[in-house]
Amino acid sequence: MKRLILVSVVLLLLLSALAGCARKKEQATPLPAGALPADAMAIAQERGLTPDDIAAALKTYMPSGKWDEYYLFSSGGHSGNLIVIGVPSMRILKNIAVFTPEAWQGYGYGDKATEEILDAGNVGDVKIRMGDSHHPALSETNGDYDGQWVFINDKANARVAVIDLRDFRTKQIVKDPNIISNHGSTFVTPNTEYVIQGTQYATPLGWDYAPLSEYKEKYRGVITLWKFDREKGRIVPEESFSIEVPPYWQDLCDAGKLASDGWAFCNSFNTELFTGGNMQGNPQFESGVSQRDMDYLHIFNWRKAAEVVAAGKYEVINGMRVIRLPTAAAEGILFFAPEPKSPHGVDVTPDGQYVVVSGKLDPHVTVYSMAKIEKAIADRNWTLDDYGVPVLNYDAVMHVQVELGLGPLHTQFDGQGYAYTSLFLDSAIARWKLGGDDPAAWTLVEKTPVHYNVGHIAAAEGDTVNPDGKYLVALNKWAVDRFLPVGPLLPQNLQLLDISGSPVKLIYDMPMGIGEPHYAQMIKADKLKPLNVYPQVGWDAIEWKPSPYATKKGEERIERNGNHVTIYSTSIRSHITPDRVELKKGDHVTWHITNVETAHDAVHGFQLGGQNISLSIEPGATVTFEFVASQDGTYAYYCTEFCSALHLEMMGYMLVEP
Amino acid sequence: MANIEKLIGPRVPPEELRAHRGRYLIPTALFLLAALLLLISVFLPYWQMTLYAPQYPKGLTVQAYLNHLEGDVSEIDGLNHYIGMRPLNEAATFEKSISIIGVAVLALLVLAAVFVHNRWAALLALPALLFPVIFLADLQYWLANFGQNLDPTAPLSSSVKPFVPKVLGVGVVAQFKTIARPGPGLWLAIAASALVLVGLYFHRRAYKPLVDAQKG
Numbered sequence: 070m071k072r073l074i075l076v077s078v079v080l081l082l083l084l085s086a087l088a089g090c091a092r093k094k095e096q097a098t099p100l101p102a103g104a105l106p107a108d109a110m111a112i113a114q115e116r117g118l119t120p121d122d123i124a125a126a127l128k129t130y131m132p133s134g135k136w137d138e139y140y141l142f143s144s145g146g147h148s149g150n151l152i153v154i155g156v157p158s159m160r161i162l163k164n165i166a167v168f169t170p171e172a173w174q175g176y177g178y179g180d181k182a183t184e185e186i187l188d189a190g191n192v193g194d195v196k197i198r199m200g201d202s203h204h205p206a207l208s209e210t211n212g213d214y215d216g217q218w219v220f221i222n223d224k225a226n227a228r229v230a231v232i233d234l235r236d237f238r239t240k241q242i243v244k245d246p247n248i249i250s251n252h253g254s255t256f257v258t259p260n261t262e263y264v265i266q267g268t269q270y271a272t273p274l275g276w277d278y279a280p281l282s283e284y285k286e287k288y289r290g291v292i293t294l295w296k297f298d299r300e301k302g303r304i305v306p307e308e309s310f311s312i313e314v315p316p317y318w319q320d321l322c323d324a325g326k327l328a329s330d331g332w333a334f335c336n337s338f339n340t341e342l343f344t345g346g347n348m349q350g351n352p353q354f355e356s357g358v359s360q361r362d363m364d365y366l367h368i369f370n371w372r373k374a375a376e377v378v379a380a381g382k383y384e385v386i387n388g389m390r391v392i393r394l395p396t397a398a399a400e401g402i403l404f405f406a407p408e409p410k411s412p413h414g415v416d417v418t419p420d421g422q423y424v425v426v427s428g429k430l431d432p433h434v435t436v437y438s439m440a441k442i443e444k445a446i447a448d449r450n451w452t453l454d455d456y457g458v459p460v461l462n463y464d465a466v467m468h469v470q471v472e473l474g475l476g477p478l479h480t481q482f483d484g485q486g487y488a489y490t491s492l493f494l495d496s497a498i499a500r501w502k503l504g505g506d507d508p509a510a511w512t513l514v515e516k517t518p519v520h521y522n523v524g525h526i527a528a529a530e531g532d533t534v535n536p537d538g539k540y541l542v543a544l545n546k547w548a549v550d551r552f553l554p555v556g557p558l559l560p561q562n563l564q565l566l567d568i569s570g571s572p573v574k575l576i577y578d579m580p581m582g583i584g585e586p587h588y589a590q591m592i593k594a595d596k597l598k599p600l601n602v603y604p605q606v607g608w609d610a611i612e613w614k615p616s617p618y619a620t621k622k623g624e625e626r627i628e629r630n631g632n633h634v635t636i637y638s639t640s641i642r643s644h645i646t647p648d649r650v651e652l653k654k655g656d657h658v659t660w661h662i663t664n665v666e667t668a669h670d671a672v673h674g675f676q677l678g679g680q681n682i683s684l685s686i687e688p689g690a691t692v693t694f695e696f697v698a699s700q701d702g703t704y705a706y707y708c709t710e711f712c713s714a715l716h717l718e719m720m721g722y723m724l725v726e727p
Numbered sequence: 728m729a730n731i732e733k734l735i736g737p738r739v740p741p742e743e744l745r746a747h748r749g750r751y752l753i754p755t756a757l758f759l760l761a762a763l764l765l766l767i768s769v770f771l772p773y774w775q776m777t778l779y780a781p782q783y784p785k786g787l788t789v790q791a792y793l794n795h796l797e798g799d800v801s802e803i804d805g806l807n808h809y810i811g812m813r814p815l816n817e818a819a820t821f822e823k824s825i826s827i828i829g830v831a832v833l834a835l836l837v838l839a840a841v842f843v844h845n846r847w848a849a850l851l852a853l854p855a856l857l858f859p860v861i862f863l864a865d866l867q868y869w870l871a872n873f874g875q876n877l878d879p880t881a882p883l884s885s886s887v888k889p890f891v892p893k894v895l896g897v898g899v900v901a902q903f904k905t906i907a908r909p910g911p912g913l914w915l916a917i918a919a920s921a922l923v924l925v926g927l928y929f930h931r932r933a934y935k936p937l938v939d940a941q942k943g
Contacts, residue, residue, distance in 0.1 A: 642805060643882075668802045670782075715809070715882055 125576035128567060131158035139529055141542060141591045142205045142219050143563070145584030149200035151221050151232060152584060156529075156540055156591055159565055159579035167230045167239045168200025168223045175674070175685035176239070179694035182611040183239075190228045190242035192249075201225040204255055204321075204588040208299070212259040212326040212421075212534035216596030218302065220264050222254035229255055229266055229295055231304055235600050236610055236687070243304050245293050246387035247276050247311060253292070253322040253335050259534075263294040263371060264304065265324060267335045271316030275386045281344040285455075288316035291391065292335060294371055302613065310378045310390040312397050315456045316342060317365060318358065321414045321479075324371075326534050327421030329439040331372035334424050338411040340364045340454075358411065359430060365405035365460065366415065366426055368442060374402045398457045404446060405454060407463040408435055414479035414525075418488070418503055419534050423468060427477040427490055434477050434490055434501075436511065438468035469508035473499040474516060478524060479588075481531035483538035483568055487514065489531075491523040491543065498526060498543055498566065500573055517573040519564050522546040527589040528568065537593065541566045541573075544586045552580045561585050601669045603689030616691035618661035622646075638662040640673040640686055640708065643715035650723040654701040663691040674709030677723065683709070701727040736844030737937045750933045757926030758841045758852070762834040764919040765855060769793055769830055772910035774866060774894075778803065778903045789815060790910060791866070793826035810901070811881025818869040833858055837923060844934040852923045859916045867894040 104110070105123070113123055131137060137155030140162075145152050149169030153162045168190065170177025177187050177198065191197050200223035208218040219232045227248040231241040245251060245266065253267025268290035273279035279287040296308035318339035325332035343357035351357065374392060377383070377400050383390040397403040409431035416425045424437040445451065445466050451459035476494030482503075483489070490499045497516045504510025525544045529537035548562035560580035567574045603610060607619020620637040625646040628635045634656045639646050640663070652658060664673050664686040675684040675692075679700070686692050707720035732738065739751055772790035775798070779786045787799040787806075796815055804814045833855045840851040854861075870892040877889050887901050898905040909917075 643809075666802075666805070668783075668799075668805075718882075 121574065125567075125574065129157045129159065129565065129577045131155070131160070136594060138594055139540065139591045140594055140597060141527060141589050142207065143527075143542075143544070143581075143586040143589035144202040144205055144221060146203070146587055147199070147201045147225075148584030149202055149223065150584060151202060151205060151219070152581070152586065153237065154563070154579070154589075155594075156542065157565060157577065159563065159577050161583075163237055164583055165232060165237055165239065167202055167221060167232065168197075168226075168228065168242070170198055172676075172683040173674075173685065174238070175683055175692065178684070179677075179680070179682035179696070180684050181693045181695060182609070186239060186242055186611070190223070190226065190230075190244050192226055192244065197226055197228075199225065200228065202230075202584075202587075203252060205590050206255040206257045206264065207590050207592055208261040208297075209257050209259055209533065210261070214530055214533055214590070214592045214596060215261075216592055216598070217299070218261070218297075219590075220255040220257065220297075222251050222266060224250050224252050224269060227251040227266075227268070229264060229304065231297075231302065233302055233613075234597055236603075237599060238610060240611055241303050243295060243306055245291070245311070246389055247274065247291055247391070248272055248293075249276060251293075253319050256322050256324050256333070257297075258324045258333070258371065259326045259330055261297050261299060263309075263375075264297055265322050265333055265371070266293040266295060267319040267322045267367075268292070268314070269318060269320070271318060271339075274313065274391075281346075284316060284344045285342050289394070290314045290316055290319045292319065292322070292333075292367070292369060293389070294374065306389070310374070310383060310392065311386075312369060312374055312392045312402060313394040314367060314397075314403065315340075315394070315454070315458065317367075319367060320412070322367075323415050323417045323424075323532070325417055325421055325424075325439070326419075329417055329421040329424070331370060332439070333369055333371050334415045334417065335367040335369075336408065336412045336415045336426060337364050337367060362410055363407035363463070364410050364412065365454070366408045366412075366424070366437065368404040368406060368461075369397070370402050373400065377402060394456055394458070398453075398459065401446070403458055404442075404451070405458055405460045406437060406442065406466045407460065409433065413477075416480040416482075416532065419482050419484075419536055421534070423503070425480045425488065425490075427480055429476060429478060429493075432475055432477065433470040433472050434480065434488075435470050436468045437466050441466045441468060469504065469511045471501055471511045471513060473501060473513055479526055481526050481528035481541065482536045483528055483531065483541075484536050485538055487568075489526055489528060489541055489568065491526045492516070493522055493524065496521045496523060496545075498523065498541070498573065500568070515572055517566060517575065519543040519545055519566075519575065520547075520551055520562055520578070521549055525586075525588040527591050529591045530593065531591065539567075539569050540591065541568045542589060542591065544589060546585070548580065551578055555582070563589075601688075602667055602671075603687065606665050606667065606689045607663050607691050608689045610687070610690050616661075616663075618663075618693055619691045620661060620663045620665075622665050632656050634658045636660040640664045640675070640719075641666055642671065642713040643708075643719045645673075645675075645706070645708065645719060645721050648721035650721065652698045652723065652725045654698060654725055654727050656698045656725075657695070658698055659693065659695050661691060661693045662686055664688055671712060672710045673712055673719070675706060676709045677704060677706040679704050682706075685710075698725045701725045732941070735842060735847070736934060737941045738844070739937065743937075750929075754926045754930035754933055755841050757922045757929065758837050761852075761855060761919040761922035761926060762837045764915045764922070765830055765834045765837070765858075768912040768915035768919070769827055771912035771915065772797065773862060773912040773916070774907065775910050776892075776905055776907040778806075778900075778905050780902045780904075792912065793830060794823045806903075809881060809883045810887040811878025811884055812873055813876070815873075818873060819865065822865055830858075837919075840926075840930070844930075845938050848930055848934075849927055852927060856920050856923045856927075859913060859920050862913065862916065863894050870894055 139156040141154040143152045151165040166174045166176035176183045202221045205221045207214040227245040233240045248268045250269040252269035256265040271288040271290045273287045274289040291311035293311040295304045317337035320336040322335035339358040411430045412426045413429040414427045426435045445461045450462045450465045474492040474495040478491045480490045500514045523543045523545045528541040529539045543564045545562040560582035563579040565577035609616035666688040673686045704723040774791040777786045777788045789798045836851045837855045840848040875889045
């Protein structure tokens with residue numbers, strides 16, 4: 070028996086030793102303690118780097134193969150896209166096509182699903198293929214980013230897009246039928262129940278024609294609450310609604326959270342009701358809308374508004390349910406609070422107790438207390454404006470004003486009780502202390518110069534209930550002398566600031582040469598779970614289900630029915646099947662292509678010269694395009710992604726017989 | 728009775744069994760364990776090959792179970808088409824179809840050896856004893872068969888000539904470094920083989936005296 074045990078033990082040891090041999094871990098050589106290596110010091114001296122420069126370089130350099138800690142989702146401005154950037158390295162990861170066609174992603178160049186997404190944003194009969202993307206909003210759960218979806222607005226056409234963070238693709242565009250511009254968007258409610266959208270330039274309600282002489286009577290803004298169905302991953306227009314507001318030119322908004330949950334806030338800057346006319350002897354808009362000392366902070370109860378809509382107290386205008394202004398006022402949905410004239414950003418503190426309004430033309434931020442707002446409402450401490458909306462007593466709701474500097478625009482927060490406000494005219498970021506109940510405790514701490522004309526700022530998760538601090542990106546409008554010259558149209562300058570310690574330190578300049586970012590949001594990278602390949606071969610990436618046109622290898626075919634030709638194709642390294650397509654002039658062609666690859670990064674592109682077709686067929690995806698073979702001739706189609714050593718051979722001939 | 732005992736060896740007298748229970752229990756236990764390990768091995772991969780190339784930092788792995796392949800089979804097939812190799816699933820179709828029943832039979836034969844108390848027990852246990860070698864030899868045959876029969880019209884036929892992949896160890900094909908190693912299933916089969924060997928030793932020590940006594 071003893072011998073048996075001995076034999077078993079020897080056997081087991083042998084097995085485990087063999088198993089142990091199978092894998093050895095690679096180990097990186099750690100840096101020796103002490104000063105920088107001599108060659109690093111030599112480089113620093115040769116380049117004239119200061120100790121701060123060296124620290125900044127070490128904080129932002131990302132060795133090959135290492136991943137950034139945060140994603141920054143930055144609007145692409147009037148390029149109409151959404152730019153994804155890694156922080157702290159500030160490397161561009163992707164330029165997601167949203168409102169504008171983009172050939173690399175096969176967005177809006179034939180791919181039927183993407184054409185349908187873009188067409189949903191058309192205005193009447195006009196095919197809209199541009200946009201002015203402004204404010205991305207990551208989806209939230211309990212007031213924290215959850216990394217599932219991101220929304221962004223198009224100010225120029227009053228549209229909102231839904232982008233899926235599983236595959237970083239635009240899945241939907243919705244158009245508000247009653248307005249033509251929407252600057253105050255997008256902002257999500259704490260559980261992404263709604264995506265908030267506010268009008269910028271007022272137009273006649275229902276987006277009709279009315280002369281500017283009827284501005285006060287007929288022109289209106291709306292605050293639209295787009296209902297988001299997280300399961301479907303879509304905004305549901307039928308479950309969305311708008312609240313009619315006076316034509317005050319609503320500006321930025323923010324949703325309340327925690328202490329202010331259920332509320333939302335929007336600024337306004339034209340309570341003057343000015344309508345221009347600089348050729349008719351009137352002042353310019355810029356001075357015409359800046360005459361009154363006060364504009365109105367819009368305070369609205371979206372939860373109560375949803376109840377009022379559910380109770381049927383709305384009118385349907387152009388298919389959208391609209392709570393009319395008298396109803397909004399009577400039902401306690403809408404209140405105003407005076408704010409120093411023509412402010413810009415409105416931002417709710419992480420605890421939801423305070424609302425920070427940035428002065429723009431006033432060197433202060435004006436802080437309102439949610440508790441005081443609720444008390445003023447309960448006390449009916451208000452007067453009515455010309456439209457019958459209660460205007461709360463300014464002194465009753467204003468908590469404190471903090472003087473920060475010239476041109477305060479936008480505010481973000483960190484986890485240490487600091488707020489950060491961009492100062493456009495000063496070209497600086499102000500760090501200031503959130504003081505709580507005692508107004509005297511709200512103080513400016515320091516100002517950090519940035520280059521130049523800073524607009525929005527984005528701190529790490531800096532508008533959530535739980536900001537990370539650590540990094541802040543200043544989205545500067547002007548770069549002037551910061552980069553190599555590239556002609557009169559300059560890149561924007563995105564500057565990374567380290568806000569983890571004191572003082573705040575500028576650590577990186579990133580030229581943004583593919584759009585003019587407005588707002589950006591920064592999310593911890595580990596909250597996102599993007600796919601490498603689609604869940605199965607033959608996937609409809611937009612509908613997120615197997616495609617009815619999925620084609621397996623070996624089942625490729627061309628079906629002709631009269632002059633309708635349907636082609637079922639596959640792509641795999643390194644061939645497209647079929648590689649010969651013979652058509653007759655006038656044929657209507659529907660062409661489905663499935664990328665049957667399952668390997669990470671094995672993307673196949675597809676361009677058909679002479680037909681304006683450009684597709685991106687990602688591993689597992691099935692893509693459809695249609696065209697009429699209106700010109701006879703000989704065409705070549707080929708894979709546009711350099712997929713393999715035999716990529717050039719991955720082509721086919723399409724012959725169109727006269 | 729005598730004829731049967733001639734075939735399956737002598738039975739252990741009850742008083743002898745009571746006196747030296749351990750002596751007879753050891754080979755029985757070892758054979759039982761060997762049969763069990765063989766049965767478990769059916770559910771585990773017997774062999775795996777990992778292919779490393781710069782553009783596949785995590786490598787591509789194919790795992791061979793007795794009756795099927797798992798892992799990056801379609802990707803490896805996709806790459807293999809460049810050198811004209813047939814799809815991996817076309818290999819060893821007959822072996823795969825009988826493998827599960829085959830291993831069950833091996834295990835049953837080992838169990839049968841528990842009841843056979845003469846040298847025929849060794850014959851019953853022999854297939855299980857040799858099974859790991861049989862598996863590897865068959866696999867090497869198929870690897871050679873696939874590596875040698877490349878489509879001469881394949882795109883890379885000029886740069887990748889027919890070759891014989893090694894059933895175990897490191898190889899190189901084009902930009903790929905390949906590492907072939909046994910899987911846990913094969914390790915279990917090897918362990919079963921070792922147990923059978925040790926079991927046969929104890930079996931002989933236990934029953935030889937009885938067989939000799941019977942002859943005497």
